[in-house]
Amino acid sequence: MDYSRLSVSERRFLPPAVAVSSVAFALRPPVGALIGVVGADGVSFGRGERRASVDRLDRDRDASEAALWLPLVRRTRPPFEGDWALPGGPIPWDETLVDTALRTLRAAVRRDPGYLEQLYSFGAIERSAEAQRLVTIAYWALYGESQLDPDAGPERDEVDPNVAWFSADRLPSLAFDHTEIVAYALGRLRSKTEYSAVAHRFLGESFTLAQLREVREAILGEQVDPANFRRQALAQGTLVETGATQTGTRHRPARLYRFRHGAETSRISGPAVVPATAPSQNRRKTS
Amino acid sequence: MDYSRLSVSERRFLPPAVAVSSVAFALRPPVGALIGVVGADGVSFGRGERRASVDRLDRDRDASEAALWLPLVRRTRPPFEGDWALPGGPIPWDETLVDTALRTLRAAVRRDPGYLEQLYSFGAIERSAEAQRLVTIAYWALYGESQLDPDAGPERDEVDPNVAWFSADRLPSLAFDHTEIVAYALGRLRSKTEYSAVAHRFLGESFTLAQLREVREAILGEQVDPANFRRQALAQGTLVETGATQTGTRHRPARLYRFRHGAETSRISGPAVVPATAPSQNRRKTS
DNA sequence: GCAAAAGTGTTACAGGTACACCCATGC
DNA sequence: GCATGGGTGTACCTGTAACACTTTTGC
Numbered sequence: 001m002d003y004s005r006l007s008v009s010e011r012r013f014l015p016p017a018v019a020v021s022s023v024a025f026a027l028r029p030p031v032g033a034l035i036g037v038v039g040a041d042g043v044s045f046g047r048g049e050r051r052a053s054v055d056r057l058d059r060d061r062d063a064s065e066a067a068l069w070l071p072l073v074r075r076t077r078p079p080f081e082g083d084w085a086l087p088g089g090p091i092p093w094d095e096t097l098v099d100t101a102l103r104t105l106r107a108a109v110r111r112d113p114g115y116l117e118q119l120y121s122f123g124a125i126e127r128s129a130e131a132q133r134l135v136t137i138a139y140w141a142l143y144g145e146s147q148l149d150p151d152a153g154p155e156r157d158e159v160d161p162n163v164a165w166f167s168a169d170r171l172p173s174l175a176f177d178h179t180e181i182v183a184y185a186l187g188r189l190r191s192k193t194e195y196s197a198v199a200h201r202f203l204g205e206s207f208t209l210a211q212l213r214e215v216r217e218a219i220l221g222e223q224v225d226p227a228n229f230r231r232q233a234l235a236q237g238t239l240v241e242t243g244a245t246q247t248g249t250r251h252r253p254a255r256l257y258r259f260r261h262g263a264e265t266s267r268i269s270g271p272a273v274v275p276a277t278a279p280s281q282n283r284r285k286t287s
Numbered sequence: 288m289d290y291s292r293l294s295v296s297e298r299r300f301l302p303p304a305v306a307v308s309s310v311a312f313a314l315r316p317p318v319g320a321l322i323g324v325v326g327a328d329g330v331s332f333g334r335g336e337r338r339a340s341v342d343r344l345d346r347d348r349d350a351s352e353a354a355l356w357l358p359l360v361r362r363t364r365p366p367f368e369g370d371w372a373l374p375g376g377p378i379p380w381d382e383t384l385v386d387t388a389l390r391t392l393r394a395a396v397r398r399d400p401g402y403l404e405q406l407y408s409f410g411a412i413e414r415s416a417e418a419q420r421l422v423t424i425a426y427w428a429l430y431g432e433s434q435l436d437p438d439a440g441p442e443r444d445e446v447d448p449n450v451a452w453f454s455a456d457r458l459p460s461l462a463f464d465h466t467e468i469v470a471y472a473l474g475r476l477r478s479k480t481e482y483s484a485v486a487h488r489f490l491g492e493s494f495t496l497a498q499l500r501e502v503r504e505a506i507l508g509e510q511v512d513p514a515n516f517r518r519q520a521l522a523q524g525t526l527v528e529t530g531a532t533q534t535g536t537r538h539r540p541a542r543l544y545r546f547r548h549g550a551e552t553s554r555i556s557g558p559a560v561v562p563a564t565a566p567s568q569n570r571r572k573t574s
Numbered sequence: 575g576c577a578a579a580a581g582t583g584t585t586a587c588a589g590g591t592a593c594a595c596c597c598a599t600g601c
Numbered sequence: 602g603c604a605t606g607g608g609t610g611t612a613c614c615t616g617t618a619a620c621a622c623t624t625t626t627g628c
Contacts, residue, residue: 016378018303018410018422091303093420097410120558121408121424123305123384133380135305137408137422184558210607228591230608251606252598271407271471497579515618517581522616538579539625 016123016133020100021088021178023185024113026069026143027202027218029165036072036084036164038172043084045164067218068168068189070182073108076162080175084166086182088136098268101139108163111148113141115201117269119185122177136176140185145204193219197238200259206242208254209233303410303420307387308375308465310472311400313356313430314489314505316452323359323371323451325459330371332451354505355455355476357469360395363449367462371453373469375423385555388426395450398435400428402488404556406472409464423463427472432491480506484525487546493529495541496520 029035035046072084087108091100098116105113119138166172168186171179192198199215200207213229233239238260245253316322322333359371374395378387385403392400406425453459455473458466479485486502487494500516520526525547532540 015380016305018305091410091422093302097408097422118408121384121405122558123378123424135378135384135422135424137410137424180558208607225591225593226606227593227608227610232590246607249606250600251604252600252608254607271409271467495580512618512620513579514581514583514620519617536579537627538577539581539627541580 014132016135017090018135018137019088019090020097020104020137020139021086021181022101022105022116022139022141023086023119023182024070024105024109024141024143025168025185025189025202026148026165027067027145027215028148029069030109030111030143030148032159033071034159034161034164036166036172038166038170043164043172067221068186069165070168071108071163071165072171072174074162074164075175083175084164084172085175086138086178087163097137098139098270101141105141108160109143111143113267114144114147115142115198115267115269116140118271119181119188122181124177134176136181138181138185140188142198142201144200144202149204190219197236197259206244206256206258208246208256209239210254212257301419303422304377305422305424306375306377307384307391307424307426308373308468309388309392309403309426309428310373310406310469311357311392311396311428311430312455312472312476312489313435313452314354314502315435316356317396317398317430317435319446320358321446321448321451323453323459325453325457330451330459354508355473356452357455358395358450358452359459359461361449361451362462370462371451371459372462373425373465374450384424385426385557388428392428395447396430398430400554401431401434402429402485402554402556403427405558406468406475409468411464421463423468425468425472427475429485429488431487431489436491477506484523484546493531493543493545495533495543496526497541499544 032047036043037046071087073087075081075083075085087104089100089104091097095103097118101116102112105116116139119140121135121137123135168182171182173179174182189198193216199212199219202215203211209230210226212233213224213226216229217224239257240260242256242258244256246256247253319334323330324333358374360374362368362370362372374391376387376391378384382390384405388403389399392403403426406427408422408424410422455469458469460466461469476485480503486499486506489502490498496517497513499520500511500513503516504511526544527547529543529545531543533543534540
């Protein structure tokens with residue numbers, strides 16, 4: 001069963017192989033990570049700087065600057081050798097889909113994500129022209145401050161030159177149909193922040209309502225009224241006041257909140273979690 | 288690459304195989320099709336009768352009777368030989384995921400579905416204990432009156448004894464984790480009727496608003512106010528009056544509507560169709 | 575005429591948006 | 602004090618639920 005013995009033309013007719021690829025979003029690259037900048041003459045690189053905290057977000061960027069980042073891996077073998085691709089890999093016979101996603105993300109980012117959910121399965125036949133047919137099961141993930149915290153990651157290790165973080169709206173050309181997958185994941189992230197509570201997963205354990213609102217604004221790309229956001233967020237019943245307040249600001253200190261434990265079971269969203277019958281409309285009285 | 292030469296223990300360690308399975312809903316079994324009834328001592332069978340039209344729905348059933356039906360296929364080989372399973376099969380190297388779903392559905396139902404959309408990918412490692420690891424990409428489909436019309440299907444052929452239609456809430460025990468897949472598909476169908484227009488796909492080319500409302504009630508399992516439903520349905524702008532009216536009723540004839548052409552591109556929903564940024568809330572004025 | 579369902583009108587209520595306004599802190 | 606953002610109050614608007622009411626057919 002050694003596929004490598006086969007010629008290209010033989011591999012062409014094999015049953016499809018299954019792989020997992022993940023789109024992992026974060027509001028900033030991890031400290032010390034390689035940062036890819038797409039220019040006119042290819043990709044140049046920098047290093048992720050240390051930042052004080054998330055509340056510097058709004059001051060660090062103007063409206064045009066990117067707010068979402070994601071890690072890519074440079075391919076070291078055909079097809080698409082040398083191109084950037086989403087973290088991922090083939091599924092071993094004894095590993096769950098989720099476990100494959102987590103393992104490959106861990107290999108690229110050196111950390112576990114704060115959230116993981118299946119996105120879609122892509123299986124167009126023209127995916128790779130000469131090689132074996134490939135079916136890709138895409139996942140999307142979030143890395144929050146808790147996960148990106150320098151203390152959490154083993155930052156002392158030397159940096160893998162084949163892993164870099166890119167701004168989500170300035171990506172290089174990607175291997176396979178990964179560009180399409182990223183676009184779909186972005187849409188899902190935006191749509192999910194509309195009706196579900198995911199924004200807090202970008203933040204640390206405790207946060208102010210202004211920070212939560214800024215995350216939402218960054219994802220949706222539009223301004224949100226602070227007063228109304230406050231009421232709506234608190235009305236959900238998923239936030240708990242910690243009692244502590246923010247310090248070091250040059251204005252009235254904001255209260256710190258945390259997400260209610262148990263309001264969400266796990267960091268991994270499975271198929272059982274249907275978008276919820278939620279509001280539903282126009283039900284007739286049970287007369 | 289002949290898998291059948293391998294022993295069971297060898298197959299156990301192969302890379303996962305990919306298959307497609309589909310949950311296909313209809314409001315009634317096709318005329319002449321085999322109908323499976325789950326009793327205390329196994330499954331007994333009947334035959335689908337000819338019915339006048341969909342507007343008999345409400346009179347044919349009381350509240351407790353099932354409203355949704357789906358086709359199952361009896362497995363003729365291990366694993367789970369003899370058990371009922373969702374229509375589907377492995378993915379050939381040169382076929383799209385959607386095409387595999389359509390082909391296997393066509394083989395079981397003898398018709399093309401009126402709607403098809405990817406559901407979820409299931410890949411738990413304990414799926415089949417002794418055989419090769421299996422990753423299942425699940426689809427869900429709808430068969431409407433237009434598709435179930437006896438003139439549309441080749442009903443003169445002898446009936447396949449290994450295909451039968453079952454009431455969605457009285458299913459036999461299914462092969463693999465197909466019970467879980469059906470439950471998930473049901474949830475998706477309900478959730479999708481809440482925010483999207485899918486109910487009309489159960490009906491023919493033209494239909495009354497009462498029929499559309501009855502489909503919605505059948506799916507959601509609750510009464511809907513006719514007056515408000517009328518206004519909301521028409522306000523969507525997706526319905527067009529045909530000019531014709533219903534005849535043969537013993538009350539005021541209802542106007543017939545059809546779905547606006549172009550309001551939806553295709554019967555196949557791909558990944559590009561994101562649930563839409565839709566309502567979105569609390570956007571601040573661009574001051 | 576009577577029954578039954580189609581179709582219209584109208585009111586009450588809930589939730590969201592916009593925005594005025596007060597509060598607490600740093601400088 | 603003044604600037605700045607945190608936090609509260611409130612009027613307005615929109616969409617929905619509820620239900621009374623009129624219309625049009627079959628019998």
